[in-house]
Amino acid sequence: MLKTATVGILRAAMTGPELEALRLSLSVALRSVLASLPLAVAVAWLLTRRRFAGRMFLDAFVHLPLVLPPVVVGYLLLLTFGMRGPAGRWLYEQFGIQLIFTTAGAALATAVMTFPLMVRAIRISLEGVDPGLEDAARTLGAGPWDRFFTITLPLMLPGILAGVVTAFAAGLGEFGAVITFVSNIPGETRTLPIALYTALQTPDGDALAARLAAISFSLGLIGLLVSELIARRVQRLLGR
Amino acid sequence: MFSIRALKRRDGFTLDVAIEVATSGVLGLFGRSGCGKTTLVNIVAGLLAADEAHVEIDGIVLEDSRSGTRLPTERRRIGYVFQDARLFPHLDALGNLRYAERRGRGVEKRISLDFVVQLLGLEALLERRVQKLSGGERQRVALGRALLSQPRLLLLDEPLASLDIARREEVLPYFERLRDELSIPMIYVSHQFEEVLRLATHAVLLEQGRVVTQGTLDDVSLHPDLRAIVGPEAVGSVLTATVEAHGGDIAGLAAVRVGANVLHVALRDARAGASVRVQLLARDVILATARPENISVRNIMTGTIVRIANDDADTDMIHIDIGGPLVLSRVTRAASAALNLQQGTRVWVLVKAVSIRGHAFVRNPPPPGTVRKLTY
Numbered sequence: 180m181l182k183t184a185t186v187g188i189l190r191a192a193m194t195g196p197e198l199e200a201l202r203l204s205l206s207v208a209l210r211s212v213l214a215s216l217p218l219a220v221a222v223a224w225l226l227t228r229r230r231f232a233g234r235m236f237l238d239a240f241v242h243l244p245l246v247l248p249p250v251v252v253g254y255l256l257l258l259t260f261g262m263r264g265p266a267g268r269w270l271y272e273q274f275g276i277q278l279i280f281t282t283a284g285a286a287l288a289t290a291v292m293t294f295p296l297m298v299r300a301i302r303i304s305l306e307g308v309d310p311g312l313e314d315a316a317r318t319l320g321a322g323p324w325d326r327f328f329t330i331t332l333p334l335m336l337p338g339i340l341a342g343v344v345t346a347f348a349a350g351l352g353e354f355g356a357v358i359t360f361v362s363n364i365p366g367e368t369r370t371l372p373i374a375l376y377t378a379l380q381t382p383d384g385d386a387l388a389a390r391l392a393a394i395s396f397s398l399g400l401i402g403l404l405v406s407e408l409i410a411r412r413v414q415r416l417l418g419r
Numbered sequence: 420m421f422s423i424r425a426l427k428r429r430d431g432f433t434l435d436v437a438i439e440v441a442t443s444g445v446l447g448l449f450g451r452s453g454c455g456k457t458t459l460v461n462i463v464a465g466l467l468a469a470d471e472a473h474v475e476i477d478g479i480v481l482e483d484s485r486s487g488t489r490l491p492t493e494r495r496r497i498g499y500v501f502q503d504a505r506l507f508p509h510l511d512a513l514g515n516l517r518y519a520e521r522r523g524r525g526v527e528k529r530i531s532l533d534f535v536v537q538l539l540g541l542e543a544l545l546e547r548r549v550q551k552l553s554g555g556e557r558q559r560v561a562l563g564r565a566l567l568s569q570p571r572l573l574l575l576d577e578p579l580a581s582l583d584i585a586r587r588e589e590v591l592p593y594f595e596r597l598r599d600e601l602s603i604p605m606i607y608v609s610h611q612f613e614e615v616l617r618l619a620t621h622a623v624l625l626e627q628g629r630v631v632t633q634g635t636l637d638d639v640s641l642h643p644d645l646r647a648i649v650g651p652e653a654v655g656s657v658l659t660a661t662v663e664a665h666g667g668d669i670a671g672l673a674a675v676r677v678g679a680n681v682l683h684v685a686l687r688d689a690r691a692g693a694s695v696r697v698q699l700l701a702r703d704v705i706l707a708t709a710r711p712e713n714i715s716v717r718n719i720m721t722g723t724i725v726r727i728a729n730d731d732a733d734t735d736m737i738h739i740d741i742g743g744p745l746v747l748s749r750v751t752r753a754a755s756a757a758l759n760l761q762q763g764t765r766v767w768v769l770v771k772a773v774s775i776r777g778h779a780f781v782r783n784p785p786p787p788g789t790v791r792k793l794t795y
Contacts, residue, residue: 311505314466317492318499319568320522325493329518333509416509 197390199366200374204398207282207357207370208350211290212343215297219342223301224331228310244356245295253359256288260360284361285368289353293346300345304338305331337413344406351398371395420478421446421572421604425462426471434458434469434628440621442477445598447619447636448608451648455628456608460574463606464499465492476572476604496526498570498603502577504557506549512560513545516567523569530601535563538600539593555586559593566603573597573605579614587614594618612649616657616698617778624648635659636696641738641745643728651730655700656747660777662686662693672772678743682770683717686777697777701736704748705769708758717772722746724764727755735760739768 225231226238244252260267260278270276278284308331316326332339354372361368363377375391378384421442427434434455440446448456461467463474465482468489474482481490481497506515520532536542539559544552552560558578565573575594579587591614598605598618607618615622616636623633624642632642639645640657660675660682673686675695684697711719722741730736735755737748746768750760760766 309505311501311503312507314492315499315501315505315507316518317466318464318495318497319519319564320493320496320525321518322491322493325522330507 196365196374196378196387197394200369200371200391201394203282203285203366203368204351204370204372207285207289207353208347210283210286211293211350212297212347214286215290215294215346216339216343219294219297219301219346220332220339223298223305226298227302227305241298242295244292249292249353249355250359252291253288253356256284256291256356256360260284260287278361280361280364280368282361282367285357285370288356288360289350292353292356293349296349297342297346300342301335301338304335304341307338308334337410340409340413341406344402344409348399348402348406351402352395371398420475422473422475423459423463424471424473425459425469427458427462427467427469429458432628434462436623436625436628436630438623438630438633440623440633442604443602444620445605445607445618447615447622448606448625449610449612449615449619449622449639449648450625451610454625456610456625457576458628459625460499460576460606460608463572464497464574465490465495466499479571496569496571498565498568498573500558500561500565500573500575500578502580504554504561506552506557506560506564508549510549511545512541512547512549512552515549515560515564516541516545519564519567523567526569530566530569532567535566538566538596539563553586554582555589558582558590562593562597566597566601570603573603574608575605576608577610580610591617612645612653616696616776637744640698641747643736646730646736651734651749652702653700654736654747654749655698655703656745657696657698658744658746660684660695660697662689662691662695664691665689673777675777678741680720680741682720682775683772684775684777685773689777695777697775699746699770699775701747701749703770703774704739704746706737706739706748706750706758706760707767707769708760708764710767711769714769715771716769718768718770718775720746720768722766722768724760724762724766727760727762739766741768 222237222241226234257279258264262268262271262279267278270278278287312330312334313326316330321329352372354376357368357370358373363369363373369377371391371394375388375395378388378391420439422439424437425434432455436459448459450456458467462469462472471484472482473484480488481495482488507518510518516532516535536545539562541559541563544556544560549557549560562578579590582590595618607615609615619636621634622636622639624631624639624645626644631644632639636657637659640655646654658677660677663674663676663681665673665686671685671687673684673689675682675684675697682697686695689695705716720741722739724737725740725745726738728736728738730749734749734751737750737755737760739746739748748768
């Protein structure tokens with residue numbers, strides 16, 4: 180039932196602008212997750228396992244996007260990564276990389292916004308990994324990277340997967356920071372929510388808006404179901 | 420030679436110890452909970468940074484604060500069996516063993532997976548998830564895992580403490596096998612004197628972060644501070660003896676030689692010539708000032724009182740020289756006065772055979788590099 184309904188909705192919706200918005204949203208979410216995952220694992224590890232000066236500051240900084248208006252995040256990105264911003268100019272002059280008004284820029288804005296979600300999920304699972312197991316691995320001759328990849332990482336896998344799925348799902352719908360930073364360019368930065376917003380601003384755009392909303396709804400549902408399935412499978416694998 | 424010096428101050432607790440013993444055999448690190456045993460072995464393993472430390476095994480310096488040497492744990496080659504086993508939950512038993520085996524590979528290989536499986540009886544457990552193992556089985560797998568990392572020293576931190584008595588009896592024999600059949604030196608941490616008694620060749624008595632006494636178990640068993648830890652009922656001299664005859668007219672009874680005396684001891688599985696350790700609990704040792712006649716007690720020795728110490732308000736702890744080793748006897752003041760016991764008094768020392776606890780014991784483990792009985 181659910182399957183035929185989904186297929187029906189998708190088939191009906193898979194015309195030009197919807198398909199494009201869906202493809203863009205998926206691409207942006209995927210790229211943001213892939214780019215931020217290693218950093219999120221590193222930050223989660225630092226916050227959980229290390230005591231250092233400025234730890235509280237890092238913790239607060241990572242969580243800022245949760246409490247700031249997304250428009251503010253987009254504005255700050257614009258200041259930093261815009262063509263006249265320090266990082267933006269450097270990237271363009273050194274590597275010819277332009278983030279503003281591009282899909283890559285949309286991915287960056289999405290990554291910043293979803294970063295705290297990812298770090299939180301990973302951190303919770305890392306806190307559940309007994310450091311005593313890492314000590315045990317040390318006594319068996321495993322060096323720092325060895326024990327991270329063979330003990331710590333596999334044991335925090337549930338949190339990583341949860342973080343990835345949550346960040347991906349949230350990333351599909353990131354609006355404020357994206358539109359502020361990379362604007363609303365069809366085929367480049369007009370993701371699902373931005374396309375939906377645009378449709379609402381257009382006369383006779385109601386039907387398109389409804390179809391886009393249906394796609395977002397289905398994606399969200401699928402995401403949640405998939406994450407639940409993965410979580411169960413992983414829990415079993417870890418023997419809990 | 421194995422030498423440890425460590426100083427560590429933390430929250431009003433100071434650990435300050437110096438230990439030096441022969442590397443061969445098992446060093447029992449004994450003391451009540453919170454005396455610093457685990458802190459000390461963690462410093463030896465390199466898991467805990469000391470304020471000052473010197474850790475040396477057979478001339479290899481693992482840590483020396485003065486010269487700034489500090490090998491990280493992963494390069495110390497010190498096997499560690501933790502109280503809570505700490506098996507990796509995402510691997511099965513075999514996976515845990517393999518994990519250690521792979522990392523011990525760089526080392527000149529001496530202990531193989533097959534050997535460990537055979538020694539510790541792990542065949543049936545290999546495919547099992549570690550969550551499905553009992554407490555005793557977990558400790559056996561943890562022990563096998565530690566061995567496969569090819570350690571130059573094995574630290575056993577209360578490996579039986581989280582097991583009930585039946586499980587303990589199931590695991591202890593494996594530790595005894597390990598001691599008798601492998602040449603890996605061990606430090607066995609326990610707050611149970613019974614375990615130290617069964618396993619250790621030497622013992623260190625630790626109290627509030629300091630070494631009270633160290634030496635052979637025979638010596639340590641006579642130390643007055645032991646009473647406060649094990650309680651008055653468990654005080655007793657430990658004697659190292661040699662089996663002269665076993666079985667004979669009474670099965671399960673062995674004749675063992677201690678210095679000039681032969682004791683009859685309830686003992687299972689001991690061959691003539693084997694080393695055994697017997698403990699004569701002070702409360703079970705009876706003194707007489709005349710030779711007793713018509714009495715069921717099997718062991719009657721003669722000796723001289725060398726010291727009378729206060730035990731508590733009503734009892735004395737009497738030290739008797741039985742021609743070399745010392746025996747302790749706990750008697751009431753009233754009995755002591757009635758018999759007029761004094762230093763230098765000649766006494767008959769009586770102990771029932773059934774009240775002597777004996778443990779088969781290989782006193783001299785094979786020299787490093789050799790392994791007996793089992794081949795691998």
